[in-house]
Amino acid sequence: MRHAPTILHLDMDAFYASVEQASKPSLRGKPVIVGGLGPRGVVATASYEARVFGVRSAMPTAMARRSCPHGAYLVPRFSLYRRISEIVMERLAELSPLVEPLSLDEAFVDLAAGGVAQTVEEARGVGQVLRRTILEETGLPASVGLAATKMLAKIASEEAKPDGIFLVEPGTERDVLAPMPVRALPGVGPTTAETLRRAGLQTVADVAGAERAELLRLLGTAHGTAVHTMARGIDERPVVAERESKSVSVEDTYDEDVTDRSLVVLKVARLAGRCAERLRAAGRSGRTVVVKVRRHDFSTLTRSETLRGPTDDPVVIREAAARLIAAVDTGSGVRLLGVGVSGLADFTQEDLFAQSAPPQEPEAPQESEGAARRSAGEEPRGWRPGLDVRHERYGPGWVQGSGVGRVTVRFETPSSPPGKVRTFPVGDEELSPAEPYPLTARMAETGQSSPASLPKSLSSGGSSPREEGRSSP
Template sequence: MRGAPTILHLDMDAFYAAVEQAAKPSLRGKPVVVGGLGPRGVVSTASYEARLYGVHSAMPMAQARRLCPNAAYLTPRFTLYRQVSDVVMEILGRHSPLVEPLSLDEAFVDLEAGDMLEAAETRAAREVGARLRVMIREATGLSGSVGLAGSKMLAKIASEEAKPDGLYLIEPGAERELLAPMPVRTLPGVGPATAEVLRRAGLTTVGDAAEAGEAELLRLLGKAHGASLYAMANGWDDRPVIAERDAKSVSVEDTFDVDLTERTLVQAHVARLAGRCVERLQAAGRSGRTVVIKVRSYDFSTLTRSETLRGPTDDPSVVREAAARLIDTVDTTAGVRLLGVGVTGLADFTQEDLFAQAAAAAEAAGPAEGEPHAVGAARAPSEEEDAKPLADRRWLPGRDVWHAEHGFGWVQGSGVGRVTVRFETPDSAPGRVRTYPVDDPGLQPADPVPLAAMAGREGRSSGGGTGRAE
């Protein structure tokens, strides 16, 4: 544990939704939900305006629509999100050579390793954190929440306390006092099952777990988990910030508060996790050859299934389709407590013919429109798409388009042979809405407006305000 709060955790606020609001003037200050829009769709990110209605990530999209019917529901545009993420990570890199990205919108920074921290003290760390937030807002127009502490675990907890759009610093020596009243679920690795075991033993807060002692936690949870929980409950965490890892795999998993029994919901969560896994894979500049799923049942029994591809890939379609095939081989009717998706056999390149494989798989499977992390929604039309009849093009909500007469716009919706487009760019006023036949030859898919057009403006981030400052 460090004697100064020099580990920083940045978490961008409602990142996907905030980027969409920044890029679409008509959506600023309004509820925005990003995710899969088909019958199996799941919410990836909800703006803070949508969260006021109870919408949150991992929620089935149908439920989100019931809670907030007037929100803008958009498919993800990962090309644009990666552009913004690259800008944010570059700013973090100016503060330290040790930056550990966790996803497109989240990273740890070791301030002691940089030359912007004049002294390893609380005041200097706070000043650097505040300056970093200003730099990110000026460069992207978006807000990020910053946590500062003497360890990675506490820095991440601090950034959660700072949300939205704030800075929270945990003073060295105050860790146990701060953690004590928090629920045990605050600690990393404590899911619903572990929390229930602790609850039955009368341990509901972090302070309860610390006071119970290591021996009791070992008895309740076993050697490895009990020892880890005891250390975390006391605020002990000496993990370093690692800029580059020689990872053998990339994976993500979720533990659910209520066991999943509905098959379509299990499939939707697998699709969402596959998308998150690819985000991490791409953020690391890697590709992988083998797709793995992990399923933990209601009785804590765990199984894995894997499929090895013809070559390494970082294509979301390929990973999502492989994960879907794998989950189809598993009986989940009794209830699923945990799901995970991973990629192993990592490499630093991709095999080009896998794009043809993805297209063939998508055509054969016929995925629902706007599944979580669908690809192609933020790219210029491919050669295959150009070859399609105009009437067969899919105009997904949120997709970038170009019209020969009116210029750049984005799809608000489509159906019954018509597509509605709002013509605006990040720097424009809220634009006009026009409707066209889906086969209008003047309407074409397009790339997102360049990132540079998003910088230097005010009032673009969701939520607004100055946030909290410590």
């Protein structure tokens, strides 16, 4: 255990939703839900205003709409999220060579390894400066937790939310943990929590005071030992600079069950091609091809084939995926398909028996374009709520909604007041998709697409979130 809170956990608050609110002045302070918008869509992130109505991540979008019918439901804009994540991770890398990203919006940092903090006050100062820097460069709030262990640092960042900083003073770890529910401990999910509850163990203090043998009996040797150790505030896991990917995969969920066998084969071939593209972009190859199928009744199965050597060849991956899907009965309907490659390596081994012909997708079944789009969960011309557009006369804006041959656009940018709404035919030649507008000048300077010209009526404005600093008792 360290003697200073030099492990920092950064978590961007409601990241996707916060980006959308920062991008769209008309949505600030209002419920925003980002995720899949089709009948089988799932919430990726909900703003704090939406969470008041019970909307949570991983909730079906249809259920979220019932709970919060007046919210703004938007599709994700991953290109913008990744750009913001790059800026944040660059700032973390300036603090230490040991940065462990967990996702686009979350990471651990070992401040001691970077020599920027050795004491409580130095660690607090680094956290405060980091939050201000991220706000200035991205326009977004971030919460920071500081502690002597990874577990406590992550718990501290949860305590800091939203938009704050929380530091666990050395020696107070067990006091901080004691009143928390057992679900606060990593690896304690609903099933484990229920097992502990039936044994009369509902708080972390209850678990810390329990006999180790009792926990081993309830949870098994490995899990029981880990839970007992964490409940006493002990966590010896180091911050790891790089986390090795074990697989690369892509999958699609369809709004309507796919029953046409030839269409299933076509979709698997396309997924295999996308998977190969991701492999090559990452400079990796793999030995095992995996196909995932979720049927109409939610039953899920996987089939895999291990090749003689690692490959990133789309032909080889597509052929393996085709053999695998051929052995699966899809006649009752498919709601999800996926293709992945595991057993990753940094090199390829040519398959002497692979076809040398260029990749070719199987011929599509005879089906109208509209039916194909609906089956794939796509919308015509990409006029999906939340996406960026530009109009030759009115400038940059975003799609507020579309349907019945019309598309409604709100014209505003991150630095403008809430903009006006206009409706156009979906075929309006002056309206076109656009790159995301940068949230800040810093983003524009570091490679974000150049801002489109604004109508003269738009003026700048903005606000600053609260600055908060808290410590454990």
